[in-house]
Amino acid sequence: MDTKTFQPGSARALFFSTTAFAVTFAVWGLIAALAPTFTELYGLSGKEKSLLIAIPVLLGSIGRLFAGMLADKYGGRRIFAALLIFSAVPAIAIGFSQSYTQLLILGLFLGLAGTSFPVGVGFTSKWFSREKQGTALGIYGMGNIGQSIAVFSAPVLAIYLGDWRYVFFIFAAVTFSWGLMFYFSAQDAAVTAAPKTLKQNLSVLRTSGYAWILSLFYFLTFGGFVALALYLPTFLKEIFSLTPTDAGARTAGFVLVATVLRPVGGILADKIGGGKVLLGVFAAIAVLALLLSSVSIVPFTIGALGCAAALGLGNGAVFKLVPQYFPNETATVTGLVGAFGGLGGFFPPLELGFVKDATGSYTLGFVFLSLFSVICLVVNYFSFIKPTMRSYERTGESS
Numbered sequence: 502m503d504t505k506t507f508q509p510g511s512a513r514a515l516f517f518s519t520t521a522f523a524v525t526f527a528v529w530g531l532i533a534a535l536a537p538t539f540t541e542l543y544g545l546s547g548k549e550k551s552l553l554i555a556i557p558v559l560l561g562s563i564g565r566l567f568a569g570m571l572a573d574k575y576g577g578r579r580i581f582a583a584l585l586i587f588s589a590v591p592a593i594a595i596g597f598s599q600s601y602t603q604l605l606i607l608g609l610f611l612g613l614a615g616t617s618f619p620v621g622v623g624f625t626s627k628w629f630s631r632e633k634q635g636t637a638l639g640i641y642g643m644g645n646i647g648q649s650i651a652v653f654s655a656p657v658l659a660i661y662l663g664d665w666r667y668v669f670f671i672f673a674a675v676t677f678s679w680g681l682m683f684y685f686s687a688q689d690a691a692v693t694a695a696p697k698t699l700k701q702n703l704s705v706l707r708t709s710g711y712a713w714i715l716s717l718f719y720f721l722t723f724g725g726f727v728a729l730a731l732y733l734p735t736f737l738k739e740i741f742s743l744t745p746t747d748a749g750a751r752t753a754g755f756v757l758v759a760t761v762l763r764p765v766g767g768i769l770a771d772k773i774g775g776g777k778v779l780l781g782v783f784a785a786i787a788v789l790a791l792l793l794s795s796v797s798i799v800p801f802t803i804g805a806l807g808c809a810a811a812l813g814l815g816n817g818a819v820f821k822l823v824p825q826y827f828p829n830e831t832a833t834v835t836g837l838v839g840a841f842g843g844l845g846g847f848f849p850p851l852e853l854g855f856v857k858d859a860t861g862s863y864t865l866g867f868v869f870l871s872l873f874s875v876i877c878l879v880v881n882y883f884s885f886i887k888p889t890m891r892s893y894e895r896t897g898e899s900s
Contacts, residue, residue: 561615569836623832639767724845766817
C-alpha cells in the first residue's frame with residue numbers, strides 16, 4: 502500500500518469511519534450537553550456536577566487501549582460496529598433513570614462510546630499511504646463535530662420535545678442504526694501481513710518512549726478539547742449568566758472551530774512535520790489559556806476560540822506522528838494515546854470543580870493548563886525538533 506496514495510474504496514471507508522466517529526462522539530457528550538438541566542433537576546453541587554460531566558470520559562479513556570488492540574486483532578469493521586450497537590444500550594437506560602446516582606452509574610457505561618476513536622484510526626489509516634495519512638486522519642478526526650451536534654441540539658430538542666429523556670432515545674436509535682449500517686456496508690482494507698497477537702501489540706508500549714511522549718501531547722490537545730467542550734456550557738451559564746440554549750450554541754462554535762482545523766493540522770504536518778506544528782500549538786495554548794480566566798466575555802471568547810484552533814491543529818498533528826512512527830501497531834498505539842487524551846478530558850473538569858469550590862474562581866485551573874502546555878513545548882523540542890535538526894545537519898535533508 503505504501504506505493505500508492507490510496508486504495509480503491511478509501512473515500513468510502515473514510516466516510517463510514519468519520520460518520521461513525523461523529524455518532525459515537527455525539528452520544529458520548531449528551532450528559533455534558535444537558536448538565537445544566539441535570540444540575541437544576543437534582544440540585545447538584547460543583548463537585549457533583551463536575552463528576553457527572555467527567556464520568557463518561559473515564560470508561561471512554563481506559564477502554565481505548567483495549568478497543569485499539571481488538572481492532573488491530575479482529576479488524577475495525579467488526580469492532581466499530583459492535584461499539585455503535587452496544588453504546589445505544591446505556592443511552593436508552595439513561596432515558597429511564599430516576600436519580601443522580603442512576604445517572605452517574607449509567608453515565609460511566611455511556612463512556613463505551615468514547616472508546617471508538619482508536620478503532621477508527623486503525624481502520625482508516627490502513628486505507629491510505631503514509632504520505633496521506635495525516636490528511637486522512639485529520640478528516641476522520643472531524644468526527645469531533647458530533648460533540649458540537651450534541652451540545653447544540655440536545656438542549657433545543659429537550660425544550661421542543663418537552664422532556665430531556667426523549668433526547669437520549671433519539672440518539673440511541675441513530676447510534677444503533679449506524680452500527681448496523683457500518684457492519685453490513687463498511688469494509689476493512691486489504692492487508693497482506695497477518696494480524697499481530699495482543700502480546701505483540703502490547704510490546705511496543707514497553708519498548709518505545711515515543712508512544713508515551715505522544716500520549717503526553719494528546720493528554721493536552723485532545724484532553725483540553727474534551728474538557729473545555731464539556732465544561733463550557735457550565736462556564737458560560739455560571740460566569741456570564743447565559744441560557745442553556747445560548748451556552749450550547751457558543752460551545753458548538755468552539756467544537757466547530759477545533760473540528761474544522763483538525764484536518765488542517767494533519768495537512769500541515771504532512772507538509773512541514775508534526776513536531777513543528779506542535780511547537781506553535783503549545784506556545785499558543787500557553788498564552789491563550791490565561792485569557793480563559795477573564796470575567797469579561799470578549800477576552801474569554803478570544804481565549805476559548807484561540808484554544809479551540811490550537812487544540813484542533815494539535816490533534817491533527819499528533820495523529821500524523823502516530824502512524825508515521827508506528828505503521829504496524831497504529832490502532833494499539835492510538836489506543837494508548839487516545840486513553841491519555843481521554844483522561845486529559847476526565848481530570849480537568851474534576852480539577853476545575855475542586856478549584857472553584859476551594860477558591861471561588863476557575864483561574865488557578867487555567868494557570869495549570871498554561872504551565873502544562875509549556876512542559877509539552879519543551880518535551881516536543883527535545884523529542885521531535887532537535888533530532889530533526891541533527892538529521893538535517895548530517896544528511897542535508899529534513900527528515
